[in-house]
Amino acid sequence: MSSEATVTATALTQPPPAACPAVSVKALCAFGAKEGDLDFRFVPVPSAQEGMAGHSLVQSRRGAGYEREVSLSATSSGLLVRGRADGYDAGHRRVEEIKTFRGRFDAIRANHRALHWAQAKCYGWMLCERESLDEISVALVYLDLASGEETVLEERWPRDALRAHFEQLCASFMAWAERQGDRHRALQAELEALSFPHTAFRPGQRELAQGVYRAAGAARCLIAQAPTGIGKTVATTWPLLRGWGAHKTQKVFFLTAKTPGRAVALEALGLAGRDAESLRVLELTAREKACEHPGKSCDGEACPLARGFYDRLPDARREAIATRELSRPTLRNIAQAHAVCPYFLAQEMARWSDVIVADYNYYFDSSAFLYALTKEEEWRVTVLVDEAHNLLERARGMYTAPLTAQPFDDALRVAPTGIKPRLAVLRREWRALQAQQASSYAALEDIPDSLLQPLQEAVSAIAEHFAAVPKDAHGPLQRFFFDMVYFLRLADAFGTHSVFEVTSGDDGDEDALTIRNLVPAPFLKPRFAASMSTVCFSGTLAPFPFYRDVLGLPDDTLELDVASPFQAHQLSVQVTPHISTRFQHRAGSLDALTDLIGAQFMRRPGNYLAFFSSFDYLDAAHASFAQRWPGIPTWSQSRRMAEADREAFVARFQAGGQGVGFAVLGGAFGEGVDLPGDRLIGAFIASLGLPNHNAMNEVMRERMETLFPGEGYNYTYLYPGLRKVVQAAGRVIRTENDTGVVYLLDDRFDRPEVRGLLPAWWQVERAGR
Structure with a gap:
């Protein structure tokens, strides 16, 4: 989590109890004492272990009468404030707040120092109370971890001035706390009376809602497969809102x-919680999408919205807290009205919102903002993972760290003279690894120390340079620095869940060193453990053991497979034993495949989608079809299709229209496209959607077999492939009134082990020649 993030008190995430509410000194000061600019310019931040070691070093240098880690508390405005002062010297009547840093002392941000003074002054007041002192020395002790030298800032403060400072902070915090307490009490009453937003449940919707409610009540995870069209978003959000008080929920992500x-989630939450006026829903957006001044760094010297951010934040926060749905446009309007950064306003409002809608990475990434807050504040959260079949590939990407040649070359080109030798040593070891390969790709069981050592030395040298010359902390050198830092972080966690890959550009591959994650379970398990309950749901999430194993869901995870509301007579599913779409058979079967598509169109003209496993296969099939069936309209997905072109592709599927769209299986049109009624009446799926048999995937298969004996092929190829098939077929039947046809164009679909993985409501038949 960012060092700039304002910390709040757990006491404010639920209605304050009858007893005096409590808050930490850190939270109190972070709420009311930060001032000045946002500042996210690079500074080398000490690790938690380095910070603790630094505190111990300073404390060990003090005299015999020095108290360490002094537990203190005081009450004001009905608020109990607790904390631990780093040190107190009774002989000199001096309280110390110890901070560690690397680099230049004057690089410590002004807003950070204001926060440090506020904390130290609170401890000063508490010690004046405890020791009956008329005045006390308040000292900030900054320890340079590189040199071991201390810089001490010290001020003498009278008791009355410290009391006034403390009481002002408490009064401001308590006024906010009381308003939030009133809101939470009203919210709980509203949610207890919340009725289902529709007159009746759709088929399957009640079953899913009950499963989600029971999982939250039992504080267990749930993996649920539920078909398209039953209203999954309402069925998962409404029971959590309805059970808010019973489950002691504090947040839903x-x-x-x-x-x-x-957008779908915000709409459903507006519907599910429409009678809960006190409910606050927040949308979090990526920084690059929320930024009002792209290209400018996040500091007061560069960005006008960062300049004086903390001075204007209280007013922006007050307006935002009175707004029920803090969507991206709404937050932007509030931020503009108060001249603050909308991205960091949203991060602040995460602490004061009940339901937060965000991307996966906000909770599951290695530096996930919401996960860090959950751990720090000890929130009771329920996590809803929409379209959870996507989490596997997304999580693999989150815990994969590539070092690629072009960014390295860009960094080397702009590196100062003192850094170039370090990078040259790294490049030499990089080349030495590639020279040992028999082919352009190699997967190693371990990361050689001969590589890690120059990596660590390069990172240290660049960090020291950035600390000394902050203006250089930008551009290609900084980007590759962060790449190296993340590579080293994953190297520390390297295990059987990942593989170290060395590729050269000889055969068109990318010149890279990569820690590639294959099984994200070890990284995701702590995320599931931190939640009260996590619900992973999707229309295609089978077989359950596969997702449970690779995602790391707990052993006691509940499972729910909601029956489809659709009937077998709505969808004719045909397999073609006489057609093989294996790579070596494609050219020979292309005419039969395209003739089957054309014949079906002639029997029932309308809109169809034909899916292929690659663009090359798609292009060949499209060309063959256009030649053999020139009277049938067609349109085709292209490589690197622009957003406008994707929209135009979907727009061709008009009600009452006729034609065949050619698309890639697993691409933009294989899921998330809703074409009800006669906008789409059939789909042709040419192949099982299996990932390519290449060196990378064979490494994965071998590793999967080691980790999950007997499942290597299924976990690598079969299950991921058939998921894409079922999703593509799911474009055809969207409502209980739809009818259509799906052709599974490969003889392997006729195998029992493959048929057993297809939806239970399908009645699969063999198509004639």
Whole structure:
């Protein structure tokens, strides 16, 4: 979590109890004492272990009468404030607040120092109370971890001035706390009376809602497969709102894989919680999408919205707290009205919102903002993972760290003279690894120390340079620095869940060193453990053991497979034993495949989608079809399709229209496209969607077999492939009134082990020649 993030008190995330509410000194000061600019310029931040060691070093230098880690508390305005002063010297009547840093002392931000003074002054007041002192020395002790030298800032403060400072902070905090307490009490009463937003449940919707409610009540995770069209978003959000008080919920995180999913979630939450006026829903957006001044760094010297941010934040926060739905446009309007950064306003409001809608990475990434807050504040959260089949590939990407040649070359080109030798040593070891390869790709069981040592030395040298010359902390050198830092972080956690890959550009591959994650379970397990309950739901989330194993869901995870509301007579599912779409058979079967598509169109003209496993296969099939069936309209997905072109592709599927759209299986049109009624009446799926048999995937298969004996092929190829098939077929039947046809164009679909993985409501038949 960012060092700039304001910390709040757990006491404010639920109605204050009858007893005096309590808050830490850190939270009190972070709420009311930060001032000045946002500042996110690079500074080398000590680790938690280095910080603790630094505190111990300073404390060990003090005299015999020096008290360490002094537990203190005081009450004001009905608020109990507790904390631990780093040190107190009774002989000199001096309280110390110890901070560690690297680099230049004058690089410590002004807003940080204001916060440090506020904390130290609170401890000063508490010690004046405890020791009956008329005045006390308040000292900030900054320890340079590199040199071991201390810089001490010391001020003498009278008791009355410290009391006034403390009481002002408490009064401001308590006024906010009381308002939030009133809101939470009203919210709980509203949610207890919350009725289902529709007159009746759709088929399957009640079953899913009950499963989510029971999982939250039992504080267990749930993996649920539920078909499209039953209203999954309402069925997962409404029971959590209804059970808010019974489950002692403090937050709900609704996580999506793609931006459109957030809009759907906000709409459903507006519906599910429409009678809860006190409910606050927040949408979190990526920084690059929320930024009002792209290209400018997040500091007061560069960005006008960072300048004086903390001075204007209280007014912006007050307006935001009175707004029920803090969507991206709403937050932007509030931020503009108060001249603050909308991205960091949203981060602040995460502490004061009940339901947060965000991308997966906000909870599951290695530096996830919501996960860090949950741990720090000890929130009771329920996490909803929408379209959870996407989490596997997304999580693999989160815990994969590539070092690629072009960014390295860019960094080397702009590196100062003192850094170039370090990078040259790294490049030499990089080349030495590639020279040992028999082919352009190699997967190693371990990361050689001969590589890690120059990496660590390069990172240390660049960090020291940035600390000495902050203006250089930007551009290609900084970007590659962060790449190296993340690579080293994953190297520390390297295990059987990942593989170290060395690729050269000889055969068109990317010249790279990569820690590639294969099984994200070890990284995701703490995320599931931190939640009260996590619900992973999707229309295609089978078989359950596969997702439970690779995602790291707990052993006691509940499972729910909601029956489809659709009937077998709505969808004719045909397999083609006479057609093989294996790579070596494609050219020979292309005419039969395209003739089957054309014949079906002639029998029932309308809109169809034909899916292929690659663009090369798609292009060949499209060309063959256009030649053999020139009277049938067609349109085709292209490589690197722009957003406008994707929209135009979907727009061709008009009600009452006729034609065949050619698309790639697993691409933009294989899921998330809603074409009800006769906008789409059939789909042709040419192949099982299996990932390519290449060196990388064979390494994965071998590792999967080691980790999950007997499942290597299924976990690598079969299950991921058939998920894409079922999703593509799911574009055809969207409502209980739809009818259509799906052709599974490969003889392997006729195998019992493959048929057993297809939806139970399908009645699969063999198509004639």
